[in-house]
Amino acid sequence: xxxxxxxxxxxxxxxxxxxxxxxxxxxxxxxxxxxxxxxxxxxxxxxxxxxxxxxxxxxxxxxxxxxxxxxxxxxxxxxxxxxxxxxxxxxxxxxxxxxxxxxxxxxxxxxxxxxxxxxxxxxxxxxxxxxxxxxxxxxxxxxxxxxxxxxxxxxxxxxxxxxxxxxxxxxxxxxxxxxxxxxxxxxxxxxxxxxxxxxxxxxxxxxxxxxxxxxxxxxxxxxxxxxxxxxxxxxxxxxxxxxxxxxxxxxxxxxxxxxxxxxxxxxxxxxxxxxxxxxxxxxxxxxxxxxxxxxxxxxxxxxxxxxxxxxxxxxxxxxxxxxxxxxxxxxxxxxxxxx
Amino acid sequence: xxxxxxxxxxxxxxxxxxxxxxxxxxxxxxxxxxxxxxxxxxxxxxxxxxxxxxxxxxxxxxxxxxxxxxxxxxxxxxxxxxxxxxxxxxxxxxxxxxxxxxxxxxxxxxxxxxxxxxxxxxxxxxxxxxxxxxxxxxxxxxxxxxxxxxxxxxxxxxxxxxxxxxxxxxxxxxxxxxxxxxxxxxxxxxxxxxxxxxxxxxxxxxxxxxxxxxxxxxxxxxxxxxxxxxxxxxxxxxxxxxxxxxxxxxxxxxxxxxxxxxxxxxxxxxxxxxxxxxxxxxxxxxxxxxxxxxxxxxxxxxxxxxxxxxxxxxxxxxxxxx
Amino acid sequence: xxxxxxxxxxxxxxxxxxxxxxxxxxxxxxxxxxxxxxxxxxxxxxxxxxxxxxxxxxxxxxxxxxxxxxxxxxxxxxxxxxxxxxxxxxxxxxxxxxxxxxxxxxxxxxxxxxxxxxxxxxxxxxxxxxxxxxxxxxxxxxxxxxxxxxxxxxxxxxxxxxxxxxxxxxxxxxxxxxxxxxxxxxxxxxxxxxxxxxxxxxxxxxxxxxxxxxxxxxxxxxxxxxxxxxxxxxxxxxxxxxxxxxxxxxxxxxxxxxxxxxxxxxxxxxxxxxxxxxxxxxxxxxxxxxxxxxxxxxxxxxxxxxxxxxxx
Numbered sequence: 006x007x008x009x010x011x012x013x014x015x016x017x018x019x020x021x022x023x024x025x026x027x028x029x030x031x032x033x034x035x036x037x038x039x040x041x042x043x044x045x046x047x048x049x050x051x052x053x054x055x056x057x058x059x060x061x062x063x064x065x066x067x068x069x070x071x072x073x074x075x076x077x078x079x080x081x082x083x084x085x086x087x088x089x090x091x092x093x094x095x096x097x098x099x100x101x102x103x104x105x106x107x108x109x110x111x112x113x114x115x116x117x118x119x120x121x122x123x124x125x126x127x128x129x130x131x132x133x134x135x136x137x138x139x140x141x142x143x144x145x146x147x148x149x150x151x152x153x154x155x156x157x158x159x160x161x162x163x164x165x166x167x168x169x170x171x172x173x174x175x176x177x178x179x180x181x182x183x184x185x186x187x188x189x190x191x192x193x194x195x196x197x198x199x200x201x202x203x204x205x206x207x208x209x210x211x212x213x214x215x216x217x218x219x220x221x222x223x224x225x226x227x228x229x230x231x232x233x234x235x236x237x238x239x240x241x242x243x244x245x246x247x248x249x250x251x252x253x254x255x256x257x258x259x260x261x262x263x264x265x266x267x268x269x270x271x272x273x274x275x276x277x278x279x280x281x282x283x284x285x286x287x288x289x290x291x292x293x294x295x296x297x298x299x300x301x302x303x304x305x306x307x308x309x310x311x312x313x314x315x316x317x318x319x320x321x322x323x324x325x326x327x328x329x330x331x332x333x334x335x336x337x338x339x340x341x342x343x344x
Numbered sequence: 345x346x347x348x349x350x351x352x353x354x355x356x357x358x359x360x361x362x363x364x365x366x367x368x369x370x371x372x373x374x375x376x377x378x379x380x381x382x383x384x385x386x387x388x389x390x391x392x393x394x395x396x397x398x399x400x401x402x403x404x405x406x407x408x409x410x411x412x413x414x415x416x417x418x419x420x421x422x423x424x425x426x427x428x429x430x431x432x433x434x435x436x437x438x439x440x441x442x443x444x445x446x447x448x449x450x451x452x453x454x455x456x457x458x459x460x461x462x463x464x465x466x467x468x469x470x471x472x473x474x475x476x477x478x479x480x481x482x483x484x485x486x487x488x489x490x491x492x493x494x495x496x497x498x499x500x501x502x503x504x505x506x507x508x509x510x511x512x513x514x515x516x517x518x519x520x521x522x523x524x525x526x527x528x529x530x531x532x533x534x535x536x537x538x539x540x541x542x543x544x545x546x547x548x549x550x551x552x553x554x555x556x557x558x559x560x561x562x563x564x565x566x567x568x569x570x571x572x573x574x575x576x577x578x579x580x581x582x583x584x585x586x587x588x589x590x591x592x593x594x595x596x597x598x599x600x601x602x603x604x605x606x607x608x609x610x611x612x613x614x615x616x617x618x619x620x621x622x623x624x625x626x627x628x629x630x631x632x633x634x635x636x637x638x639x640x641x642x643x644x645x646x647x648x649x650x651x652x653x654x655x656x657x658x659x660x661x662x663x664x665x666x
Numbered sequence: 667x668x669x670x671x672x673x674x675x676x677x678x679x680x681x682x683x684x685x686x687x688x689x690x691x692x693x694x695x696x697x698x699x700x701x702x703x704x705x706x707x708x709x710x711x712x713x714x715x716x717x718x719x720x721x722x723x724x725x726x727x728x729x730x731x732x733x734x735x736x737x738x739x740x741x742x743x744x745x746x747x748x749x750x751x752x753x754x755x756x757x758x759x760x761x762x763x764x765x766x767x768x769x770x771x772x773x774x775x776x777x778x779x780x781x782x783x784x785x786x787x788x789x790x791x792x793x794x795x796x797x798x799x800x801x802x803x804x805x806x807x808x809x810x811x812x813x814x815x816x817x818x819x820x821x822x823x824x825x826x827x828x829x830x831x832x833x834x835x836x837x838x839x840x841x842x843x844x845x846x847x848x849x850x851x852x853x854x855x856x857x858x859x860x861x862x863x864x865x866x867x868x869x870x871x872x873x874x875x876x877x878x879x880x881x882x883x884x885x886x887x888x889x890x891x892x893x894x895x896x897x898x899x900x901x902x903x904x905x906x907x908x909x910x911x912x913x914x915x916x917x918x919x920x921x922x923x924x925x926x927x928x929x930x931x932x933x934x935x936x937x938x939x940x941x942x943x944x945x946x947x948x949x950x951x952x953x954x955x956x957x958x959x960x961x962x963x964x965x966x967x968x969x970x971x972x973x974x975x976x977x978x
Contacts (some may be wrong), residue, residue, distance in 0.1 A: 051952060052491030052588060078946070081486055081953050084904070085895060086708075093704045094946040097695050111808050112895035115819055178640060178804040179901040208639055213586040214578060215629075218396045222633040225383050225392075239586060242493075246582050250506065267493050270583050416784075418908075468967050469921045475912060479960030486953040595730075599788060608782045640804055644796025651775070651789040658779050 041074040043100040044296045046289070047091055049108050049132065050083035054264040055238055055285050056106075058344035059131070062289030069314055070297055076100070085109040092116040096123055102296040104145075106131035109181065114139035126299050130292040132182060136324060142299050143324050145292045147283040148331045150182070154189025156281050156331050157234060157260055158198065164258035164278055165232035168200035172223045172230050174216055174244045176237040178208045183236045186262075190234075204230060209240060216243025224251050235261030241280075245271040265334040265342045272339050280334040286344055288328055291316060295326050363605025363657055364617040370653050371624050378631035389630070391513065397626035398515035399424075399578035403593070404600040404618040405526040406570035411601050412530070413563045414543035414610025415463060415470040419455075420571060421593035422481035427452045427575030429485060432494035432585040435501035444501060449572035455481070456568020460561035482588075489587040497583065505580030515577045522570060523619045530615060539563060544611030600625055603653050624653070674918045674970060678933045681966065685937060689944025696944045703826065705939040710828040711887045711894065713935050716910040716917075717832075717839045718883035720931045721876050723914050724843075726856040726923025727783035729877065731772060732884045732910060734794035736903025739765040739885035741798045744807035744898030754814045762885045768794055769881020773874035783877075791907070798900040806899040810892065818893030828890045835883070839928045852876065856923025913938060916963050918970060937962070 046063050048056035060077050067073040076095075080087035085108040093116060095103050103125055107113045110133060117127050117139035130145035161171060173190075175183045187206065194201045204227045209215035216239055223230060224247065233248060235241030241261035245268070248257050254276040262282055271277040294313040298304035304311055304321070311326060313319045320327045334342065379385045403420060410417050427448040434447045455477070462473045507514040530536035538559045541549040550556050579585045604621030606613025628649055632642050689696045715732050722729045743761035746752045752760070768790070775786045820827045843849040854862040855869055863869050884903070892898045917934035919926025938959055945955045 052486035052489075054492060057490055057492065076949055078949065078951055081483065081956055082905070086711075086891075089895075090704075090708050090943065091946060091952075093708070094701070094943060097698065097701050097704075098693075098947065109806075109895070109897060109899070111897045115896065177901065178799055179806070179899055181806075184804070205633075205636070206639060207633070210591070211588075212591060213582060213589060214396075214399075217582065218392070218630070219633065221392050221396075222630050225386070225389055226381075226634050226636070228383070242582075242584050246584075249583070250581075267495065267584055270495060462964065462968070466968050467971055468964065469915075471911075471921050472915050472967050473964060475908065475915070476960040476963035478908075479956045479963070481960075483953040483956030483958075483960065487951070487957070595788060595791075598784075602785045602788070608784055638800065641796055641800040644793045644800060647789045647791070647793030647796060651786070651793065654781055654785055654789065655775070655779055658781050662780065 041072050042102070042297060042300055043074045043076070043098075044102045044104065044293060044300075045076040045078075045091075045095045045100045046104045046292060046296075047079040047088060047106065048077075049079070049088075049106045051079050051081050053238060054267055054344065058264060058285035059106075059289035059292075061344065062286035062291075063293045064289075065286070066290040066293035066314060070293070073293065073297060075293065083108050085112040088113060089116045092120060096120040096125055099123070100125060101300045102126040102128065104128045104130055104292050104296050105134065107134045108132070110135045111138065117141055126296070128292070128295055128299055130288060130295075143295055143304065143321075143326055145288065145295050145328065146325045147285075147288045147328045150185040150189050153262070153281065153331055154186045155193050156333075157186070157262070158190050158193050158201070160279055160281065160333075161232045161234065161258060161260045162198050162201065164260065167198045169231035169258075170202050170204050170227065170229055171232040171234060172204050172220075172227065173206040173234045173236060174220055174223075174240040175206055175208050176240060177210045180237070186236060209243065211237070211239050213239055213243045216240045217247045220244040220247035221251065224248070224253065224257065230257060232258040232260065235259060235263065237261075238263040238267060241277075242267050242271065245276050249274070249276045264344055265339045266344055268334070269339055272334065272336055275336075278335065280339070281331050282334065283328055283331045284342075284344075287316060290314065291319065291326065291328055361614075361616075362660065364614060364620060366657050366660055367604055367617055367620045367624065367653060370656070371620055371627065374624065374627055374631065374649075378627065378634055381631075381634045384631065384634045391516075393623075393626050393630055394516045394519075395513050395581070396630075397623050398513075398519040399574045400593075400596060400600060400626065401519040401619050401622040402522045402570055402574040402577060403597045404604070404622045405522050405615045406567035406574075407597040407601050408604070408606050408613060408615045408618040409526065409530065409539060409563050410470075410567050411598070411606050411608060412543045412610055412613055413539045413560060414546065415560065415563065416598070417459070417474045417564075417567065418471060418594050419459065419474040419477040419481060420597050421590035421595075422478050422485065423452055423455050423568065423571045424575045424578065424590035424593050425485050425588055426455065426481055427572040428579040428585055428589050429489055429494065429587050430572075431576045431579050432497065432501075435497050435580075436494060438498065441500055441503070445504070445573075445576060448576045449569045452568035452570070452572030452575070453565050454568070456564040456566070456571070457561070459568070460564025463564065464557040464560035478594075485587060491587055493587060494585040495583070497585070501580050502583075503580075504576055505578075505582070515581070518573065518577055519619075522573065523615055526570075526615045535559070535562065540611055542610075596625060597622075599650055603650055605657060625650075675927070675929050675933065677970065677973065678918060678930055678937070678966075681969075682933055682937050682940070685944075686940060689940060689947075692944055693947035695947050696940075701943060701947070702940075703824075703829070705943045706829050706832075706936070707826040707894075709935050709939040710826070710832045711891045712906060712909050712913065713832045713932065714835060714883050714887040714890065715880075715906055716913040716931050716935060717835055717928050718876075718880040719910045719914050720917070720919050720926055720928050721839070721843070721852060722783070722880050723911075723919050723921060724852055724856045724923060724926050725873060725876055726859070726921075727776070727873070727876070728787065728911070728921075729769075729772065729783065729880045730787040730907050731768065731790040731794055732880060733903040733906035734791045734798065735765050735768045735881050735884035736888040736891065736906055737798040737900050738768060738794045740888040740892050740898045740902045741802045741807075741900050743889060743892060745802060747810070748807050754811055758814075758889045761889060762882060765885020765888065766878050766882040769878040769884075770874065772881065773877035776877065777870035777873050795900075795904075802900045804900055806897055808897050810896055810898075815893050815896055818890055818895070828894065831886075831890060835886075836928055836932055843927060848872075853924055856920075856925070858924070909938075912959070912963055916966055934966075937966075 067075040114135045121140040127141045128143045133144045207219045235244040241263040245259045268280045430451045431448040463470045600621035601618045604617030739761040742764040743757045746757035851867045913935045917930030
């Protein structure tokens with residue numbers, strides 16, 4: 006029994022020591038309450054290219070501004086119930102600003118409200134919370150669902166024709182962004198390209214292999230499909246790979262959203278002509294600038310314009326800070342971006 | 345339960361391979377049903393099904409050995425992710441083909457050795473070891489790669505996933521090879537007989553002079569190496585490698601094995617059944633898209649079909665038993 | 667065997683205390699009422715499932731479908747409330763019924779057809795999730811009435827409501843398991859099923875009850891979860907099964923059946939929750955937390971094994 010306890014204590018001290026080491030390497034041990042502004046930024050999930058780019062922008066801004074102590078953490082899976090504990094723990098630490106990309110607008114709101122009630126500033130980016138229930142101050146909006154949905158459909162119409170039959174390869178069937186884009190796309194198609202037709206929507210979850218084999222199956226089941234939308238950073242390369250390996254590069258258009266880095270090869274060999282995305286580095290950068298301005302009180306309701314470092318003047322509409330229109334990455338410019 | 349089965353009289357051919365045959369019949373029925381949709385039975389589609397089923401088939405062979413030995417592996421999906429990243433990084437470093445094949449298998453075997461050591465020598469139940477290992481590896485792979493995909497792979501890499509030998513795709517050849525070798529291993533070698541013995545009744549196996557620990561450890565090492573090969577076949581079909589691949593892959597592999605008639609309590613079953621099981625799962629997933637089944641209902645149809653295969657088999661063995 | 671039970675829980679408690687001390691040394695904010703209460707609140711949904719899972723595992727079974735039962739029953743509740751216009755209380759009760767029926771279905775396949783629990787619940791895991799997605803067409807239901815949200819966001823005497831729910835359930839489970847003939851039968855099934863059958867225990871009926879209970883507790887967890895996050899989505903509960911199983915086995919319930927208890931499960935639940943919370947407060951990145959939870963599971967079980975070997 007005694008040995009057991011000794012071993013147990015040793016093991017846990019070891020764990021604690023690991024923890025210590027981790028903390029010191031991230032270099033963010035400065036206690037809150039000093040002159041530094043503590044900003045906590047949370048992605049929807051860690052470990053994907055897109056949010057790595059966001060983190061890079063956030064760190065760039067924090068360094069530029071100098072007096073920011075930045076914490077960047079979040080769950081390793083995109084689930085809202087895993088995001089809530091981070092909010093609670095940051096609230097307890099009394100960080101100055103919390104910036105969240107929400108996995109669900111309603112579910113996260115009570116936790117954000119509690120943070121607000123305890124005097125923590127709250128902003129959202131990438132995906133908004135319920136503005137009223139959460140009491141969040143600003144939403145850093147990279148591009149509206151409307152903008153993205155329309156840009157995707159317009160791009161498809163120009164590549165595959167206005168009467169093309171198209172298929173969608175999405176993410177999980179409950180992914181909020183993807184579903185919002187699909188809703189906009191359907192509406193906009195009916196308005197502007199009534200002859201365009203969506204033959205099927207498939208959900209490969211976050212699995213490259215399934216995105217690949219589902220696209221293969223789509224191409225065979227619907228031989229007259231002229232275009233495939235890949236709506237996530239996993240679905241898009243998976244779909245492009247399937248089209249390329251079926252020898253249909255150039256015959257079946259592949260349009261979608263992803264980081265340029267993961268799509269570079271397909272853009273270079275012509276399978277994919279355009280990748281649509283806003284600049285995630287700029288999004289992280291802008292988010293930290295907004296966080297600082299909100300904490301210092303320079304950005305408050307009624308402001309219509311806002312100076313954000315290298316981004317220059319950024320438009321503010323109501324309680325939304327706008328990053329600007331989505332970007333298009335093509336063979337000509339894709340080499341300039343390394344995210 | 346297991347002891348009853350072992351003491352039953354020597355099985356006839358139908359009894360011995362009954363499970364495998366009934367899964368085979370089920371597969372044929374499904375093929376006939378999906379075959380009524382145009383294009384499904386085309387050679388090119390059947391070929392794609394075989395290629396797409398190859399990684400799962402290879403993993404199912406290893407998983408069969410693990411389950412026959414009375415163990416289980418929940419960490420298979422995260423091992424796949426680790427090995428896929430190892431394969432990609434090796435290929436990118438310009439290593440020769442032999443190393444690209446060998447290193448992921450070694451990585452898988454190493455993880456398997458750790459799992460096996462914890463299970464066999466520390467006697468921690470396999471489900472706990474591999475459940476813990478799953479979190480460790482998933483966290484570790486994100487920590488190491490930061491989630492970045494591996495691109496710019498050399499053409500030699502795709503030779504594995506997309507190449508052909510004598511008109512047969514390499515993944516299919518590899519899968520067939522693995523099925524054949526593991527089947528031979530299980531049926532014709534002392535180690536194979538020991539695996540069945542350990543899975544059927546570890547205490548009795550120990551009394552017969554079999555080193556139960558060594559057999560279990562070896563099973564996990566072999567299974568890990570096969571997962572490495574499976575990861576290589578999986579990853580080399582694509583132009584970029586997802587660093588966090590294989591979520592839920594372990595459940596798929598276990599499904600393939602149990603649908604194929606391997607007794608979940610160990611001691612019974614063959615890799616032939618598991619290979620047919622893996623093929624069956626791929627046929628269902630492709631077939632549902634061809635039949636244009638609503639995407640939302642697809643998972644429940646899939647679950648129901650798996651259940652149907654298992655229930656049919658359970659009822660059949662019951663009748664035989666009486 | 668029964669004499670040894672309190673000892674294992676004592677070991678777990680000591681481990682928990684050491685862990686809490688370590689976490690406190692990492693962050694002085696760890697041992698505050700606010701933080702500890704929040705951690706327990708975040709663990710409540712998994713806790714409810716883990717209680718029933720403890721029983722399932724004591725009978726040497728397993729239930730992988732619990733997460734999907736959460737998704738199915740949460741959508742039953744949401745759709746009955748929004749589409750059929752039933753009062754939320756009635757919808758919630760019917761959701762409990764739906765979850766119980768899922769459990770009954772599992773139990774029937776396991777006992778009547780004789781398919782191993784792992785296989786049955788692996789298949790129904792996909793099946794129930796598909797039904798949740800199919801009947802709701804993957805939409806989510808929001809704007810539940812305030813009174814209902816109290817269940818997941820309110821407080822009674824400073825303690826969150828769902829923690830009270832968990833405490834009451836845990837007490838009931840503990841009493842049923844340790845103080846009743848029913849509980850002893852559950853243990854004896856797991857310890858030696860043929861012997862239990864011979865001694866006149868209605869093994870199949872008891873197993874059906876245990877799986878029905880697992881379905882019921884999953885549905886209860888779903889109702890609490892809906893009130894906690896104020897939204898019903900068909901992907902609710904994804905992955906709950908592994909977190910619940912982790913808590914149960916970490917708590918010392920043997921996967922081979924016949925041994926264990928809900929107290930160990932609760933302590934283990936807190937161990938995982940406190941570990942994550944302390945590490946988050948210390949700003950340890952979440953992927954490192956995942957790794958440590960995995961290591962913790964393997965280490966604690968290894969220590970448990972080893973301590974028993976020591977005692978012989």
